[in-house]
Amino acid sequence: MLPGILELGNQLSQFLTPKYILDILWSVQLGIIVGMLPGLTATMGVALMTTLTYKYATDRAVLILICMYVGAIYGGSRTAILINIPGTPANAATTVDGYPLAKQGRAGEAMGIATTGSFLGSLFGMLMLAIFTPLLGNFALKFFSFEYFWLTIFGIVICGTLTAPKDPLKGWISGFFGLFVATIGMEGMHAYRRFTFGNVDLSGGISLLPAMIGIFGFSEILIVMKRPIIEVVESKIEKVIPHPAEILAYWGTIVRSGIIGTIIGAIPGVGEDIGAWVSYDFAKKASKHPEEYGKGSLEGLMAAETGNNAAVGGAIIPVLSLAVPGSAPAAVLLGAMLIHGIRPGPLLMIENPEFIYQVVAMLLLASCAMFVLGLLFIKTFIKILLIPPQRLMPVVFSLCVIGAYALSSRIFDIWVMAVFGIIGYAMKEMDYPVAPAVLGIILGDLLDKNLRRSLILTKGNIIPLFIRPISFILVLFIFFTIVSQTKLFKKIWESLMRSKKK
């Protein structure tokens, strides 16, 4: 443990220079602004910054991206509180109690609690990242192609289930569609061009960043422009900094939400929004005053914001240990690490173990900056919310175009962004979650190579795919995840619960 702490201290000291501190401050503040604005999500912010920091040194680029990520996940709480529209999906649970507090004239108090909850959640996630990444990475060294194949299927199934709890079938369709999109282009074993229909540009496949910018950026612009004009709550923002006694009163909620947020964040593709909702639900069930939830409960607000920011650290755990993203912004972070020559995954523990401590140090500094900037500049940056969407969205779209174009300088990538934006819009209108589709695009190559490798090793025999111990456990998880969503299972479960109560 001591060598770990010493290494963390060493990495922290490297970032405590004027140049890095300036980078931390501007990128966290920009992240807060990105998160605040409906139409801009954390994923888009991180994706745009990835292309813009392409020429920066690796440590500087990753630091900026993590700061943008942390800032954006927190920043959405402001719009959630003031206009009842979450700035990012991660802040949807914040609207439930944040907006009623703003209507009661307690917007400042709500934002202070949200900022503190986000900071503490972020610290919790960082701590879990430091402890569990090496453990999971060492465990993942036992994975072969069979286990990676089932891990990708499990990621798609669990992501589809959790992001579409009312209709998991649509979540699974979205996920498998994403896996299919990943097969377009030149495949890795024989350089055969799949589904290109003679188009040279398609031979390179569908690039992840333009597709993500389209799905999360352009589709969101179309949704924002479709909405009628938003009214901002005229609330005096006073008493922003919460009293320490107020925070200590919620210590149980903070710890519970931190644990839940981190675990949910670590599940592939699920993300901060589910982390927030599940933390909120558990806090309500454990609360002494559940009747206050939905009417302006500070405890509920604290739970939601702690949960969503704890999920940030949680989402980075599988990125570093398995090269599988825990959320959409984490997926972009993974892509950025690959662009900068870092190889996340089990081998990271062997090839570059100090990188994990670098990421922990970055997360700690980003959290501290988010806390300070979040409390200091609440009143100033709220004015940005007064900008009408028709004046802001064309700027956002121009940035989407640059973001899609900058990496490979191809007009084709801009068209990919536009097409996936329209697909993302259609999916959202028809209640299909987009996160599984994006996860599918990311994991498609991993699934493709590992399934074929497994079949080559077993000479076409599929039984070893099921009987290896870790594979068997993953298959069981997949089976139970699917079966638990059927009507028959739900009926059996309900009758068991009823007979247990009797």
Added chain:
Amino acid sequence: MDNSQRMNKADFITSLLLTFFGLGVFILSLRMPTFKEVGANPYSAPGIVPSALGFILFILGIILLIRSISRKGYQIQLSLNGFLFLYRKQSTIRFLIALFLSIIYVFLLGKVNYFILTYFYIFLFILFYEFNFKKKIILQKKVVIYAVLEATIIASCIAFVFQYLFLVRLP
């Protein structure tokens, strides 16, 4: 018509599309070469994974189709009045303006100078949403002036910042 009825109809249509899409992917994948003639392992064939994915999408499409039929999603009543009602809704018009302008912008990228194209995109975007075409221009000069100013400033800032600070080539 409530939201759930609309969704059932939408699910019926998408399930048909998905079923045919899955089937198409499956058939195209089976027709991909296996490279057996050059001594490649048959289990490394390019069509294995997409055929499996196509089959899964086909099955999921069938499940969605059966479900939408059981919820009477097949009762789609197409009418001209229905279309006109949809296209006259404010939300539809707002959506179509944003979509149309953005697609035209993307289409002209690389063919027209970036600054000029971005300028006109932002200018027209603001104008279409804020300008009232039934009123005289003189009465709305603030809207026009603001649109010109924002378009000029933003287009120049983006071009300058990305080209010279972030060293990114512009389309």
